[in-house]
Amino acid sequence: MKSIVCLHSLTPEQVGQIKQAAPGYDLIVKNKKELSAEQVQNAEVILGWSKTIVEDALLATSKLKWVQTWSAGVDTLPLERLRDKGVLLTSASGVHAIPISESIIGMMLSFSRQLHMAVRHQLKKEWKSDLSVPGLATLGEISGKTLVIVGVGEIGRETARLAKAFGMRVIGVRRSDQPEPHVDRMYTMDGLHEALGQGDYIVNILPLTAETRRIFNAAAWNATKEGAYFFNVGRGPTVDTDALMDALKSGRLSGAGLDVFEAEPLPADHPLWDMEQVIITPHVAGSNDRYTERVIDIFTENLKSYAQGQKPPRNLVDYGRMY
CATH class of the missing domain: 3.40.50.720 (NAD(P)-binding Rossmann-like Domain)
Known part of the structure; x- marks a missing residue:
């Protein structure tokens, strides 16, 4: 079964929202320390990102095809390696x-x-x-x-x-x-x-x-x-x-x-x-109590299109522009 890995905590309602958007996918919700190398390597879609998963996610044999970031900015990600692997990258632009x-x-x-x-x-x-x-x-x-x-x-x-x-x-x-x-x-x-x-x-x-x-x-x-x-x-x-x-x-x-x-x-x-x-202020201007809700709304809209074989419609990153 195709796999989606989410590195952030979700409510049962949000889990249901994701599963409804892509009924043919297995959803794994774990923090970066709990994920096994095999789970990362088998993930076709990753929601969130962490430096700890880079090597497993970007192996030549990994199944990764799309990363939806938890952040609006993508400058901290390994953009060249993601591009070279042909991974689609979407941001959470608009959540802030x-x-x-x-x-x-x-x-x-x-x-x-x-x-x-x-x-x-x-x-x-x-x-x-x-x-x-x-x-x-x-x-x-x-x-x-x-x-x-x-x-x-x-x-x-x-x-x-x-x-x-x-x-x-x-x-x-x-x-x-x-x-x-x-x-x-x-x-x-x-x-x-x-x-x-x-x-x-x-x-x-x-x-x-x-x-x-x-x-x-x-x-x-x-x-x-x-x-x-x-x-x-x-x-x-x-x-x-x-x-x-x-x-x-x-x-x-x-x-x-x-x-x-x-x-x-x-x-x-x-x-x-x-x-x-x-x-x-300590880099908190974008923090709020509805952050996860808004990220999941962006992700599920993209996921519905992706599951139907289309490119995600929201916030597709242009690797040449770096946003």
Whole structure:
């Protein structure tokens, strides 16, 4: 019997959902430590991924034909080996749209209303009505401001929708300049620096590829509107951290909300921890209590097509683009 291996815990309802989508398949639900080499080698479909299964899954004699990742990003997978074996790869892109867009809005509001400073004073039991960081902006509004979203996919679309509800102007940047309903103007990546020069708030949601690695560098910050705020919920290595800190220290950037970093976890002695104009979250912007439910919805939609001999319709990764 054909086999599906899932490396994550599922409810009985989710198990039933998968079995209904592909009735001719055996479903094995085990964590990576419980799986035998034989179970991995015999799996035609793997839901999730782990470094511990790489060698067994990618043997020349293994039966692997399709991997559905548990994550939206695929840059940590052995993409060349998967491609060379002819394995279909689909991501969980879209699963993060609601929680990450809400995290972005939350960070913007924290800076505009200086909530991060109020919390710092609260911990010291200090009553201070002046919440401003010395030399930087004080209480303001996001209404009427311009938001630049770099990497307009599922997350960017939802972020744009929310931003418009707050009365913001929205500029998008992505590979294609095709319009989006809640984006006032769309640039291609060639227009990145022009777009950055207009943003009061800038959000990076780019995947990590050869082209995007450290794309937010000194040249990008020099093109950015002075006093802008920057948020990174994409991939840490798309940002040159030293150049970012220089922009923060000089006041070129008023603040930064960072969920991802070049090195994770962020070292305890890293200077970013002590910068008052920085909000740090530990790579949790996409975490939520409906994550598994949404991944399974994506997987079962793909599985129904795959079981009928078709390619999975959602989030099929282009190995050339790395997403």
